[in-house]
Every structure is written in C-alpha cells, then in structure tokens.
Amino acid sequence: MNSQSRSIEDIIRADVTPALGLIGRKIFTNPEIYRAELDRVFTKNWLFLGHESQLESPGDFFTNYMGEDPVIVTRGKDNNIHGFLNSCLHRGMKVCRLDAGNARAFTCIYHGWTYDNAGNLASVPHEDRIYPNKLDRQKWSLVKIPKLQSYGGFIFGCWDEHCVSLEDYLGDLKFYLDIFIERALGGLQAVSGRQRYECDANWKIPADNFAGDDYHVPWTHGSYMKLGVVSDQYIDLPCKTVAFPYGHGIGDISPGGGVYEADLAIAEQMGPEVVEYIKASQARLQKKLSAVQAKIYAFGHGNIFPNLSLNDFSALWPVGLYWWHPKGPENMEVWQMILIDKGAPEAVNQMALAKFTHVQSAAGAFGQDDSENFEQVTQATRGVIAQQSSFNYQIGLGSVIDDELQRQLPGEVGPRISEHCQRNFYQYWKDCMLRGDQLP
Amino acid sequence: MKTGVSPELQHEIEQFLYYESSLLDDGKFDEWLTLLTADLHYFVPVRETLENTELGVRGTNDVALMNDQKESLELRVARLKTGLAHAETPRSRTRHNISNVMIEEQSGTYAVRCNIQVSVSRLEKTEFNFYGYRLDTLRRTEQGLKVSQRKVVLDQTLLPRAISIFF
16 A cells, blocks of 8 residues: 555554564654644643742742643642643733743733733733623633642643543552652752753654663763773663553663662762761661662663653762653754752762763763764654664563562563563554554 | 953964864864863853843753863763764864954953854754853963863753764
8 A cells, every 4th residue: 555545543553563573664754643643642641841849939930841832830829830831812922931930920922911820811901991792711711731740749741631640640660760759868859950952853762762772872872881981781780671551661770789889889989978878868768668669779761651751870860851842753852950869968969960961961971972863863764765664672572571570570570681661662652643543 | 341451462362262163173172172271160051041040041050061170071072082972973063163252361360251153064964053152261371371261151042952062
C-alpha cells in the first residue's frame, strides 16, 4: 500500500512493534503523527510543571509549556497552587510574558482584561457599558488545568479530567522517586534559573534515551571516560534498568549498593561536616524508607512519560530535571532546572552546582554530546529510504528477568544493558495513539 | 564607567582581544589557555525574562551555563582533545566578533566591557548565533596581558544550541 494513503493509525499499528523490538522511523518526522500526539499523548497524561519550592509565597508564579500550550502556575492568595492556560479568553494574547515572578493579577496588554492569580476574570475595561447582555465572568476565566496534583513537591498537571490519579500514574516508580525526595535532610529546593536551548530533534529520542539507555554512555560520553571523569568500569557495574506501567523507565539503579560508599569516600576528602552529612542522609533513608531503598541510595536516571527526564546520581549531585518540549516533529526545546538539599552543607551544594554546570548544563559535556546524537538521528531519519528501515530495540528481548531481584524491587527489572524500558516507552506511546481506535 | 584611556592603551587592549578571539576561531585552545591567569573566574550566567532582577541576569549561586576556574576550563580543553567530544568532533566553525570596547584602568588592572557576537556553523547547519556582552578584567603580567575574570552575558534566554564553544 502506498504510504501516502495510509492513516496514521495504520502506520503506527504496522511500524511500532515493541514486542518485536522494532520501531519505524515515521513517528519521529511525520507532521500528522506529531499533531495527533500533542493531543493523544500530551493532553491525556500527567505532565511535570515545576517544583513547589519555586512558589514559596502567595503571588509567586512561573510559566511553562504543556505540549505546545503555554501555561502559568501560581501560588494564589489562598496559598493553593493554581494552573491555567496562558492565553486571554478575549483575543488569545498571552496574559503573562515573564518566565517567573510575583503578581497579584495578570492584566492582558491587548485590551486590559485582568485575571487574579487564581485565573479568575476579575475586571474588564468598560464592562458595564459594552456588554448590554452581561458578560459571565466565570465563564471567561482563564482555562484551568483541571487536574493539578503534587507528589513530594513535584507539581504535575493533566488536561484530562478522567485521568488516573497522579499517585496511580507514577505507581511503582514512587519507590525510586522517594529515594531522592526523602534523602534530602532539609527538603529539596529549586535553584533559581532555568536553562533553555533549541535542539533540532524529535522529543521522543531523548525521552527514550533517559528511560533506560545505559548502553550509550561509554560511546557517547567516551571523552569523560578517557579522562577518568566517568569510571571505565561503568558498563560492567551491576546496575539495573527498570520499566513501569504508563511508559516510565529508569536506569543506573544499584540494588547491590556502592553509591553511598563512593559518596563517603569523596566526603572523607572534603571534611568531617560532609562525612556527617552523607551518613545522616543514609540514616534518614534507613529510617524513612526501607533497607533496599537505603542501599540503592540514589535514583540514577529516568524518564517520566512523556517528556520529563531526571537524574540523581548521588547526594553530592543535584537532582536534574529536563523537559523535552515539543516544537514540531523535528524540533524541541530543552528546558532544565536543578534541585538541591536545603539541609546540605554549603560545600556540598557548591559541588552539586559545579557538577551540573560541567556535565548536564547546556554547556555541560553530556548535554552537548547527547544533543549531537539527538539532532543527527533526526536528520538521518527523514529521508524516503531511511524511513523504510526500523530502529532496532531488540537488546534483551526474550531474556529471563532476574527473579531474585524482581522479588525485592518493584517494576520490571532488567540488566544494565537492555532496551526493555524503551520498548515499554513505545508500547505505552502506541497505546495512547491508538486509544479509542479500533484494534486489528 | 569612566572612559578615555590613551589611544595607545585602547589599541593595545583591542589588539589583545582580537588576538585572543582568533585563537578560539583557529582552535588553538592550549595557546588560548596561556592568556588566562591561574586564578581565573569564567562565568556565563543564565538569562531569563524577569521583571525585577537586573535584566534577567542570574547570579553565581543560581543555575549557571558556565562557572569555571582555570582548572575546569583546562578540563574542557582536554576533553576536546580526546577526539571523543562528539559535539566538537569535527569542530564547529566559529567567528568571534568583538566591538564597542570600553576600558577603565583600576590600579594595575583594566576593566574591559565589549559586545560579542559569535557565529557558529556546524556540519551542514548554516549558522547559530550567540550574542551579548562581556565584562573582562585584564591584568598585566610578566608574559603580557592576561584575562583574570570574564563574565559573558548572553542576550538570549533561549539559546540556539547547546554550548560547545568558548566565548
């Protein structure tokens, strides 16, 4: 059949076959599939918006995107967190053009419609004179994000009123998220400033990378291995990758321990205050969580479906958060921010900032080299002949999962070099794209 | 900023800045490092659209794009030389343009402000542009002028690409 005449559902059904470890390339470049996924993926799933510590006082706000929809997230004068579409209901102008700040109200510069910081339409210039039939202000308040929930300070929103709860959406992933949420002695705090850069790549390519691709590290990040910044034993460490319902995946998990011991060794060179801090972090995990979680000690890296990636390599690193904001089938914006432990010694937080700047920042070694992959993959994927072959996601296909570990750890546990997390990502993506469509 | 150093000093410092940027464009990073003092601080802040912070320039305790000492810049250069720094292997073609150089003499050091515009062409891409201003402190040493502090304030809140070059 001529591909021009195939519906996008036909293409997805035929080309996206995670059970075979084969993912066709059209889903990374096709404009119709892109438009459909903005709806079927980005308005139907929970999307990460920001961290509660960015909204400390009533009136604090930040702006962000959900798919291509601009949104504002605020702490209202009622001290609750609110979220709404950043677009005036009168003529569509953005009512807020700042990245972050504090405001009692948002006044549209076009005609002066003013909304309070909970999104309610508060005043309309000349309202009484110009609307003889009366304007129903409640009806013309900013479009609210109907579902807004936090987990451990992480604020998520969803446009679908009938979605599962955030707790259920995260599911067993919470076992691992809790590790860095609970490890922070003073609670996690967002560091001011979000970095943003353009990357000419489809958003799914980095999301699948963070979901469980430990395989790329020695090659893509070979420069740091050659210099000894990353251990040359990296790929042989007994780490695990774990997949979850709703497309989430994580990697670099060390159920056998070792990350805490490595932190302690560095801390001993930094002084008694840092040693005490690292020991206290471990003790807190023992007390608040389980022995298994305390042994894992750090999250590693992962992707919360669809487009929030995160990492937490140890208590000496910040929690890194990365949005892959879709801007067209072959374009995205990378937005990133970090969280640090409010209770950590100054020396630890300075070290965490420095590590981020050198490794994960827009000018960091990993960020640069990952971007090169994401862009060139996209570029080499749009051609006619390129689109006739599928990407190979067959690593570990058919292998037996480690039963003993599987009993200890929630999620579907696989070895370090595996692509089961990526297969899981594309299976759930496919489910979203075909939901409501008749299956063959 | 007080202006009006002598034409000779203005000329000398401009020539130093042009030479320094030519080393970056020519990929002579080891030679470039010799123009930086051992106690160098090299800082590229994040820029955002904010109402009250001075034109949205974030500080050294906020998330920084780069916040380097001499040693960490040396590590960045060493990384480029591994042959495995893929974002710069093959190397991007860059053109550093420097203008509007204003100098203030401060007891043996020079505070220099200039505008900077860097065009980057990479692989088949025609152009990425980074632009902003730079605040340098130059010091006269036995080996000649050197940079002891550099703050690069980019005008872009959304960068055109991940940063794999020096400013």
